Amino acid sequence: xxxxxxxxxxxxxxxxxxxxxxxxxxxxxxxxxxxxxxxxxxxxxxxxxxxxxxxxxxxxxxxxxxxxxxxxxxxxxxxxxxxxxxxxxxxxxxxxxxxxxxxxxxxxxxxxxxx
Amino acid sequence: xxxxxxxxxxxxxxxxxxxxxxxxxxxxxxxxxxxxxxxxxxxxxxxxxxxxxxxxxxxxxxxxxxxxxxxxxxxxxxxxxxxxxxxxxxxxxxxxxxxxxxxxxxxxxxxx
Numbered sequence: 001x002x003x004x005x006x007x008x009x010x011x012x013x014x015x016x017x018x019x020x021x022x023x024x025x026x027x028x029x030x031x032x033x034x035x036x037x038x039x040x041x042x043x044x045x046x047x048x049x050x051x052x053x054x055x056x057x058x059x060x061x062x063x064x065x066x067x068x069x070x071x072x073x074x075x076x077x078x079x080x081x082x083x084x085x086x087x088x089x090x091x092x093x094x095x096x097x098x099x100x101x102x103x104x105x106x107x108x109x110x111x112x113x114x115x
Numbered sequence: 116x117x118x119x120x121x122x123x124x125x126x127x128x129x130x131x132x133x134x135x136x137x138x139x140x141x142x143x144x145x146x147x148x149x150x151x152x153x154x155x156x157x158x159x160x161x162x163x164x165x166x167x168x169x170x171x172x173x174x175x176x177x178x179x180x181x182x183x184x185x186x187x188x189x190x191x192x193x194x195x196x197x198x199x200x201x202x203x204x205x206x207x208x209x210x211x212x213x214x215x216x217x218x219x220x221x222x223x224x225x226x227x
Binding site: 004006009031032034036041042043044045048050088090092102103105106107108 | 119150155157163173205214215216217218219
């Protein structure tokens with residue numbers, strides 16, 4: 001059965017800390033891995049990764065995929081209270097559900113950044 | 116402004132009643148999805164539709180039904196057969212050839 005596992009499930013840090021969130025997956029016919037940030041309502045897109053070893057970066061956030069280890073990490077440097085959210089990892093597996101474009105989500109990591 | 120709208124934001128129903136959640140998009144996306152999110156859980160796929168007049172069951176379709184009569188609209192009905200309907204429901208859409216799904220703001224359904 002295809003699955004995506006995120007760790008830790010929750011994390012409390014102080015402003016200025018650097019955090020690393022983990023995502024591992026076991027899927028057939030992997031196509032891409034996506035990271036989303038969910039604050040109160042709709043998840044918002046952060047990164048999409050398809051190639052191993054190529055870092056995607058946006059401000060203080062960065063992410064990289066390791067296809068050999070079937071995993072990805074999301075790094076946040078110099079955390080701020082506004083980074084408090086649930087971070088969701090999802091994998092797009094080509095044959096999942098018999099169609100393209102269906103995402104398998106992990107349970108998410110709840111990050112709390114204290115002032 | 117292009118986007119996905121879901122209504123209502125909050126919905127309260129009595130047990131035994133069917134309820135329909137609305138999802139509309141003006142992004143001209145072909146595919147649309149319904150997810151359910153419970154506390155401490157990720158998103159679980161209920162139903163999805165790749166084109167108009169066609170839809171497929173996801174992982175947890177029991178007790179739910181959908182229709183896709185128009186490209187822009189993908190309403191979800193939570194029937195009385197759904198044993199634990201209280202949850203946060205998210206609708207998403209995706210453009211053909213894209214991996215990214217865009218999410219609506221969600222509807223929080225409470226059934227008592």
